[in-house]
Amino acid sequence: MASNKAVVIGVGPERGLGGALCKQFAAEGLHVFVAGRTAESLELLAAAIRELGGEATAVVADTTDEAAVVALFDQVVEAPGEIALAVYNAGNNTPGRIVDMDTEYFERAWRVGCFGGFLFGREAVKRMLPRGGTLIFTGASASLRGRAGFGAFSAAKGALRNLAQAMAKEYGEEGLHVAHVVIDGGIAGDKIINRFPDMVKARGEGGLINLEGLAAAYWFLHQQPRDGWSFEVDLRTSKENW
Numbered sequence: 001m002a003s004n005k006a007v008v009i010g011v012g013p014e015r016g017l018g019g020a021l022c023k024q025f026a027a028e029g030l031h032v033f034v035a036g037r038t039a040e041s042l043e044l045l046a047a048a049i050r051e052l053g054g055e056a057t058a059v060v061a062d063t064t065d066e067a068a069v070v071a072l073f074d075q076v077v078e079a080p081g082e083i084a085l086a087v088y089n090a091g092n093n094t095p096g097r098i099v100d101m102d103t104e105y106f107e108r109a110w111r112v113g114c115f116g117g118f119l120f121g122r123e124a125v126k127r128m129l130p131r132g133g134t135l136i137f138t139g140a141s142a143s144l145r146g147r148a149g150f151g152a153f154s155a156a157k158g159a160l161r162n163l164a165q166a167m168a169k170e171y172g173e174e175g176l177h178v179a180h181v182v183i184d185g186g187i188a189g190d191k192i193i194n195r196f197p198d199m200v201k202a203r204g205e206g207g208l209i210n211l212e213g214l215a216a217a218y219w220f221l222h223q224q225p226r227d228g229w230s231f232e233v234d235l236r237t238s239k240e241n242w
């Protein structure tokens with residue numbers, strides 16, 4: 001059966017990373033399962049993809065809910081074909097100083113940033129092996145370093161990266177290409193543009209990471225031959241001070 005399906009969890013507006021990934025994969029001919037918590041935005045995106053001639057199905061699923069993640073994959077598997085590509089994209093930033101942080105806040109950050117990645121990754125492995133395919137996790141600057149004011153986010157993203165690396169080594173030989181993408185800076189999507197106009201202004205032209213460039217990098221990872229896999233790709237703007 002053809003490897004013709006992609007599943008992306010952590011999808012918000014069309015002009016967001018999840019949205020850009022879904023559009024890219026659909027344009028490449030995959031039936032995309034667009035998963036997230038908000039039916040309205042998922043349906044809007046799926047409709048936009050179908051209008052462009054692609055195939056998309058919206059699925060409401062909270063990635064921290066085990067039953068929801070299992071049900072998502074059950075639904076994906078029922079559709080014709082095989083899963084070629086799965087992306088774990090959920091992970092909201094959770095700023096705050098450690099001393100001011102209550103337990104629930106820290107744990108919630110970990111549930112979305114890391115635990116959900118475990119649930120999604122585990123279910124993807126069960127459905128994608130022994131055939132193989134690509135499983136990609138979305139990271140951030142915080143995946144590689146802690147920063148004052150971002151302890152919860154750094155803890156979750158760092159753990160997600162280690163989980164991805166362990167999975168890459170555990171399942172690589174069986175044909176599952178597990179990769180991690182470090183997004184080093186703000187993305188030029190609705191989230192930053194609408195919520196942080198001052199930051200957008202301060203960064204100026206070309207100061208945010210291009211959505212289509214990001215989607216192309218994920219597709220590049222998926223296209224790599226089995227004897228030439230990257231575990232990690234990092235992306236930033238030419239203006240980034242790193």
Ligand SMILES: NC(=O)c1ccc[n+]([C@@H]2O[C@H](COP(=O)([O-])OP(=O)(O)OC[C@H]3O[C@@H](n4cnc5c(N)ncnc54)[C@H](OP(=O)(O)O)[C@@H]3O)[C@@H](O)[C@H]2O)c1
Pocket residue numbers: 009010011012013015016017018019035036037038041061062063064089090091092093112116138139140141183184185186187188189191192
């Ligand atoms: N935006 C940036 O500047 C930036 C920078 C570096 C890294 N990143 C990483 O990029 C990824 C997101 O990209 P984005 O910011 O452009 O956002 P996006 O892909 O447009 O949207 C991500 C969506 O994930 C959904 N989500 C959150 N928690 C979820 C959960 N528990 N289960 C299912 N879905 C959930 C949210 O939608 P609902 O609330 O509707 O569910 C959210 O809108 C994250 O991993 C983030 O850490 C972002």
